[in-house]
Amino acid sequence: ELYNLRQIEADTKVHGVIGNPIGHSKSPHLYNAAFKSVGFNGIYLPLLVDSVANYISTYSSPDFAGYSYTIPHKEDGLKCCDEVDPIAKEIGAISCMIRRPDDGKLKGYNVDYLGAIAAIEEALGASNGAPASVSPLAGKLFVVMGAGGAGKALAYGAYEKGARVVVANRTYGKAKELASKVGGQAIALAELKDFHPEEGMILANTTSVGMKPRIEDTPLAKEALKHYALVFDTIYTPKLTTLLREAQEAGSTIVYGTEMFINQAFVQFERFTGLPAPKQLIRDVLARNT
Ligand code: ATR
Incomplete structure (x- = not known):
């Protein structure tokens, strides 16, 4: 009962x-x-x-x-x-x-964002064996797509863990505002496909792009995904979004929204x-x- x-x-x-x-x-x-x-x-x-x-x-x-x-x-x-x-x-x-x-x-x-950050840390820790006392996110370049409620949450969460944050948003002004609060960099979402200052970055999607019923859509072109060690999507309908499927094909670790x-x-x-x-x-x- x-x-x-x-x-x-x-x-x-x-x-x-x-x-x-x-x-x-x-x-x-x-x-x-x-x-x-x-x-x-x-x-x-x-x-x-x-x-x-x-x-x-x-x-x-x-x-x-x-x-x-x-x-x-x-x-x-x-x-x-x-x-x-x-x-x-x-x-x-x-x-x-x-x-x-x-x-x-x-x-x-x-605590929504703590759930997302914990899931990402667990996936990273499991693959690189980092000690629990130091976040595997510390020092990493962490790209957040979207600057709404969920985007803010992920950006603050990553910042708290010592990551260097990049906010990519369709509306650049909102990316800029959020990035300035977490000492990060802002970029227009349309330009993110050409942004790869280093390899092994972390990517988190908080936009609604790819959500049912438009499951073929994706917020970032497939060619760009090879620069990311891990890709997380807040969308959980469907569980395997186009973004996550293409990231998996590109060899990235993926973390589902359900996590x-x-x-x-x-x-x-x-x-x-x-x-x-x-x-x-x-x-x-x-x-x-x-
Ligand atoms: P949530 O609380 O889930 O974060 P939200 O506050 O409505 O939802 O934020 C939605 C986010 O998805 C925003 O960053 C929005 O971009 P804009 O700030 O430019 O509106 C983004 N978004 C929604 N639809 C989008 C689309 N078709 N392409 C790109 N970004 C989109």
């Missing part, structure tokens, strides 16, 4: 995912199973919410320990926090909210419980519910 309200006791930590629609969300399956598997006294509910402001002011009792946020409420959620993590503020959206046990205040975070979601679930679980995430169980639950 998904959850059982009779299991709520005085010290049960109640969580929920705020979205609209919410019926399709895999998060309740994932977190309830994961809480149970590590013996954490917690429960996780799907919350169909129209207005985050109304929900937080009317229904969010101090008994709620934390929330996840999903479409379309990640931006509204940010406005309803008592405190916001600085990176979430820059990105302009939160993915989770945690109640501080000492004063009951709700603090918002964005971003799985890894951010690990991060959120750890924030909610203070315990290490049961990674294999989470992967299994997601595989069963897709």
Whole structure:
């Protein structure tokens, strides 16, 4: 069963995912199973919410320990926090909210980008055997395509890990604005195909180019992909985008968009419980519910 309200006791930590629609969300399956598997006294509910402001002011009792946020409420959620993590503020959206046990205040975070960065690091670490203490992204040239919410998140994430960031965007002005915030370089997306100052770069696509139904489209010409050691795509419908397929053909390591979601679930679980995430169980639950 998904959850059982009779299991709520005085010290049960109640969580929920705020979205609209919410019926399709895999998060309740994932977190309830994961809480149970590590013996954490917690429960996780799907919350169909129209207005985050109304929900937080009317229904969010101090008994709620934390929330996840999903479409379309990640931006509204940010406005309803008592405190916001600085990176979430820059990105302009939160993915989770945690109640501080000492004063009951709700603090918002964005861990979506941590999921993407962790997936990329794992793929790089696995291929070059770098020690866990030093990010395999440190010193790398990290090219982010797109400068929207996801582009900002990836650019800040890479910057935090010591990468040299390049922002490539269709609208050059937005690339420039974001690049200046992370001490990076800006380039028009159309010119990225001729940009290869060095080999072994990292590429992350955060544009919607290649998403269903236009799955033949790709944000970067195939000829350019050989300069990249690793290519990540935030798109997960389809799982194997044209960009990822061509990158694979060019010999790059590829990281699927689905890995971003799985890894951010690990991060959120750890924030909610203070315990290490049961990674294999989470992967299994997601595989069963897709
Ligand atoms: P998200 O929150 O998923 O990042 P967004 O904020 O709407 O979504 O950002 C969409 C990104 O995809 C933008 O960088 C956008 O480029 P512009 O800033 O020039 O609009 C990019 N994008 C969308 N459609 C595109 C297309 N057909 N070609 C190139 N870039 C595109």
